[in-house]
Amino acid sequence: MLDSREIDLEVRRLAIATANPGLVSEALDDVAFPQSRIGDVAVYEAGNRGTFGHQLEIQATASDPSPGVAGNRLQTSIDVEVLNGMSGAYDATVELVFRDGDDAALYSADFLVSYDVPVSTVPPEFTVDSPVENADIYYSTGLVSGHYSASVDEIRVNGEVPEHFEGGIYSHPVDLTPGTLQVEAIGENPSLTRVKSVNFNTHAYDVMLAPGEVFTNEPIHTENFPASRVISYLTASDIVFQGAPAFVQRHNASVDLEVGETSPYKTMGHQFGIELQAAQGNPIVSGIYDFTVDWAPEIMGGFDPYMEIPVRLTVVESRDPPDIQLYSHTDGETVPSTTTGVAVRVSNDSSAQVVINGVQAQMEEIRNLPYTDHTYTAVLELNEGPNDIHVEVESLNGLTASETYTLNVVSQPVPTLDVTSHDEQEVISVDPVDIVAESGSETPD
Numbered sequence: 509m510l511d512s513r514e515i516d517l518e519v520r521r522l523a524i525a526t527a528n529p530g531l532v533s534e535a536l537d538d539v540a541f542p543q544s545r546i547g548d549v550a551v552y553e554a555g556n557r558g559t560f561g562h563q564l565e566i567q568a569t570a571s572d573p574s575p576g577v578a579g580n581r582l583q584t585s586i587d588v589e590v591l592n593g594m595s596g597a598y599d600a601t602v603e604l605v606f607r608d609g610d611d612a613a614l615y616s617a618d619f620l621v622s623y624d625v626p627v628s629t630v631p632p633e634f635t636v637d638s639p640v641e642n643a644d645i646y647y648s649t650g651l652v653s654g655h656y657s658a659s660v661d662e663i664r665v666n667g668e669v670p671e672h673f674e675g676g677i678y679s680h681p682v683d684l685t686p687g688t689l690q691v692e693a694i695g696e697n698p699s700l701t702r703v704k705s706v707n708f709n710t711h712a713y714d715v716m717l718a719p720g721e722v723f724t725n726e727p728i729h730t731e732n733f734p735a736s737r738v739i740s741y742l743t744a745s746d747i748v749f750q751g752a753p754a755f756v757q758r759h760n761a762s763v764d765l766e767v768g769e770t771s772p773y774k775t776m777g778h779q780f781g782i783e784l785q786a787a788q789g790n791p792i793v794s795g796i797y798d799f800t801v802d803w804a805p806e807i808m809g810g811f812d813p814y815m816e817i818p819v820r821l822t823v824v825e826s827r828d829p830p831d832i833q834l835y836s837h838t839d840g841e842t843v844p845s846t847t848t849g850v851a852v853r854v855s856n857d858s859s860a861q862v863v864i865n866g867v868q869a870q871m872e873e874i875r876n877l878p879y880t881d882h883t884y885t886a887v888l889e890l891n892e893g894p895n896d897i898h899v900e901v902e903s904l905n906g907l908t909a910s911e912t913y914t915l916n917v918v919s920q921p922v923p924t925l926d927v928t929s930h931d932e933q934e935v936i937s938v939d940p941v942d943i944v945a946e947s948g949s950e951t952p953d
Contacts, residue, residue: 522621524588526566528628528659531589533571538581539604539617546580550609554586557601557618562676564593564625565658568602575606582606588623592659594696595627631702633657634693637773638732643708645684646728648800649816652689653679653732653773662694673734675772681811684710685818712798712818716905718827719784719792724762727777728817733809735771740807747780752799755792756821759783765804778803778815784823794825794859794904824905826856832899832911835883842916843890850897850915851885857903858882864899890917 524534541549551573556566567589576583584604599622606615634656639645652665655676663670663678666689670680682689688707695701715723733739744760762781767774780801786792801817808814836851837843851872854860862869862884869884888897897913929944930936 522619523624524621525624526588526590526626528590528595528626529592529630531587533585533587535583535585536602536604536619538578538583539575539606539615541580541582541606541615543580545614546577546582548608548614549575549577549582549606551575552582552584552604552606554584554602554604557603560593560598560600560658562658562674563596564598564623565591566593566598566600566623566625567591568600568621570604590623590625592628592630592633592657593625594658594661595625598623598625627696628659628700629697630659631700632660632693632695634660634663634691634702634704636689636691636704636706638730639684639689639706639708641706641708645708645710646713646725646817647803647815648685648710648712648818649681649683649813650730651679651732651811651814652682652691653677653734654691655772656693659695660693661696664692664694666690667692673736675736677734677772679732679734679737679811681813681815684708710818712820714820714822715782716822716824717782717784718824718905719786722759722762722781722783724759724781725779725817727764727766727779728815730776730778730815731770731773733774733776735769735774737774737809739765739767739774739809742804742807746804746807748802749782750800750802750816752819752821753793753797754790755784755786756797756799756823757783757785778817780817782819782821792823792825794823794857796859796904797821797823822904824857824903826903827905828856829907830857830860830901830903830909831855832901832909834897834899834911834913836885837913837915839913840916842918844918844920846890846892846917846919847887848890848915848917849885849887851883852899852911854882854884854901854903857901857905859904860884861902862886862899863901864888865897890915892917892919 526532552575554568554570556568568586571585571587602619602621604617605613636654638653656663665680670678672678687710690705692703742765744763747763759781764779766777784792798820803815805812805814833853835853864886865888867886869886872883894916900910902908925945927945
């Protein structure tokens with residue numbers, strides 16, 4: 509390069525009034541160039557040197573790549589395009605570089621310029637990068653992230669103000685259970701507000717576990733965590749089960765967080781595990797339990813909450829078919845009444861569906877110890893003589909079993925007794941008292 513110099517127009521700094529958005533052209537002062545080499549100049553290029561932060565997105569380019577020539581002076585012009593930005597005066601340095609036919613740089617010159625940018629005339633631009641439309645999401649609370657242009661004065665996510673990060677990124681933890689969210693971008697001119705809605709599908713992990721089994725999820729992959737935010741070291745104890753019964757425990761060996769240092773968002777994979785652990789006074793009880801996995805809010809860059817993962821856990825005490833035993837009677841027993849309560853015991857399931865002769869049986873909580881054989885009762889209307897007692901059981905593990913027993917009904921009259929020695933409400937003044945009674949019917953053998 510022959511030379512470079514800065515043309516400091518401090519007294520008469522070049523002022524360019526721009527449109528927002530829009531394109532304007534402006535001629536620059538002539539640039540003196542060595543007469544002996546001026547014929548070598550083929551093209552020139554222009555560009556802003558320095559940054560405007562996130563207040564202004566602007567481009568300065570050469571209006572015509574070939575400069576005009578007048579003696580030993582080069583005549584140039586720049587096109588200034590404002591893509592978007594906040595109003596105000598911005599100082600910049602426009603750099604011109606002159607090149608020969610082989611694209612070698614010959615000379616450079618700097619111009620000090622002030623850009624006068626008015627209030628934008630169009631609605632602000634922004635994106636919702638995560639979650640995306642119609643996505644399947646396995647977390648009920650998570651980050652909503654996106655980009656916004658320099659002309660955005662304020663961003664709101666479901667009415668709340670998010671955090672802002674370098675590069676025009678916003679992120680905010682949001683309750684995603686409704687399956688929809690709304691992001692609003694407000695321009696410097698409030699009448700130019702723009703709103704975007706995103707709809708998605710939220711899911712809970714549907715898990716079935718028996719004692720001795722472990723569930724490990726396929727990692728939940730996200731790309732919504734700002735690259736500039738730091739994540740601390742993750743330990744298994746940072747993952748908390750909110751609302752789970754005491755025997756539902758975190759499987760520490762399954763806990764993992766994969767972090768890819770990409771830009772503008774880190775790529776992440778979230779993995780957790782569940783197991784069942786019985787303890788003294790804390791037995792494993794079959795049933796359906798809803799809880800959330802609270803993902804390490806203390807270490808996730810200050811986002812609290814960061815991610816909450818819903819789980820619907822079906823606990824089965826065994827993967828075996830249910831075993832049924834008649835508990836209240838012996839098979840073939842004779843009972844004295846057509847209205848009879850019947851109880852059965854079902855192994856390994858305190859939440860089974862039990863039907864006895866078409867009547868839904870209820871579990872007897874008082875007998876629900878030691879949580880291995882569970883008692884279910886129903887009151888039946890039987891007929892005189894032999895009756896089939898048909899028991900149908902469907903366990904939470906999806907397996908079924910049935911048994912049929914027999915009860916014989918032999919109805920017997922209820923004996924009556926009449927007192928003959930005294931009248932009703934008679935006052936007696938002797939002690940002891942002899943009472944004579946006669947049976948109104950024969951007492952059965």
